Amino acid sequence: MKILLLPLILLLLGCAPTRHYEAALLLQDIAAERGDSRLKQTRPEPLRQAVTYNLSGRARGADLYLPGPLAGCQERCPRAAIVAVPGAVPLGKDDPRLVAFATTLARAGFAVLTPDLAGFRELRVRPSDAEEIADAFNYLVSRPELAPGGRAGMFAFSYAVGPALLAALRDDIRERVRFIVGLGGYHDLTRAMRFFTTGWFEHAGEWHQIIPDDTGRMVLVYASLDYLADARAGEVSDRERFERMVELRGRDPQADLTPLAAGLSAQGKAVYALAINDDPARFPELLAGLPEAMRADLDRLNLARHDLKPLRARLLLVHGRNDNLIPWPESLALAAAVPEGRAEVFLIHRVLGHVDLSFSSVFSWRFWSEDLPDLWRLWRVIDLLLAEREAA
Helix, strand or coil, X not given: CHHHHHHHHHHHHCCCCHHHHHHHHHHHHHHHCCCCCHHHHHCCCCEEEEEEEEECCEEEEEEEEECCCCCCCHHHCCCEEEEEECCCCCCHHHCHHHHHHHHHHHHCCEEEEEECCHHHHCCCCCCHHHHHHHHHHXXXXXXXXXXXXXXXXXXXXXXXXXXXXXXXXXXCCCCCCCEEEEECCCCCHHHHHHHHHHXXXXXXXXXXXXXXXXXXXXXXXXXXXXXXXXXXXXXCCHHHHHHHHHHHHHHCCCCCCHHHHHCCCHHHHHHHHHHHCCCHHHHHXXXXXXXXXXXXXXXXXXXXXXXXXXXXXXXXXXXXXXXCCCCCHHHHHHHHHCCCCCEEEEEECCCECCCCECCCCCCCHHHHXXXXXXXXXXXXHHHHHHHHHHCC
């Protein structure tokens, strides 16, 4: 079915200019992931190589995807550069979905850098994430052969949208970040936390509920470990207890965690109480019970506590209405917080969950009535991204 997406999009485009046609090719390749596509058939496999760089004594590592060898590249030279940042996922830059996506962008002429963010692999979230993303961007733009004419931006998924925006606000790169594409991101981190723990979110004065993905609770637990006191000799640490909880629930979603929770420290119990809470009315008091240093760092990562008006980058914000990790009104709120005219929001009604695509059978009524309009919206996002590749 994914192979059929290309002719369907082209049917809507009619006699389309080259960039529009290429956007359709990219959309088909993204939908195909590691499967076959017209783009894979017509363009050579991009290069993927490990790189290291050092900024102000900070050693960093990343993977760099290129359309082809830089030496004598001619028509396969990079035309623009992107730092692509996954959310908090255990495989980090090696997540197969990110690898496939970065490879697709490289086929389209982008030099793509996927930084190795150790905290993301450990499901940790911390203010230093923004510095690591800024360092990756600085490295990219320091190499004009990767970002010709200074054409460079970011593509951030999920939680990474927050640190990417904070990185783009830094004085050293603010004027050079031309665009940011954010998929499933947040504006108010506390609202996002309320949703992924309780499933409730508010929009236009009305409350809505979706059963949340447990990933958010897991990230909350792992993010807390740096702020919990070490166990005394002979005791089981909070870290070990939380790891056992995650392992148990991985085997049995209904496993009783009460015996393990009973042995947590006072601060560990505060984290546990927030993670298992499903009552939005209790959320503020439970949030206030988290370790003070953890709350301070969450505030630093909370875009709602920052002035976003100095942002210079253009934002393309994409959010699925069925997102069960970060609710879609967060992208609307983020767009409203940046300078007027800087952001455009694309709400995807059915085919996008949090960051993954899913399509109905092309022979179904749902595909033609719901999926196809969503594909049109996604095509527009890709077309605008390609326009950034060509901007003066």
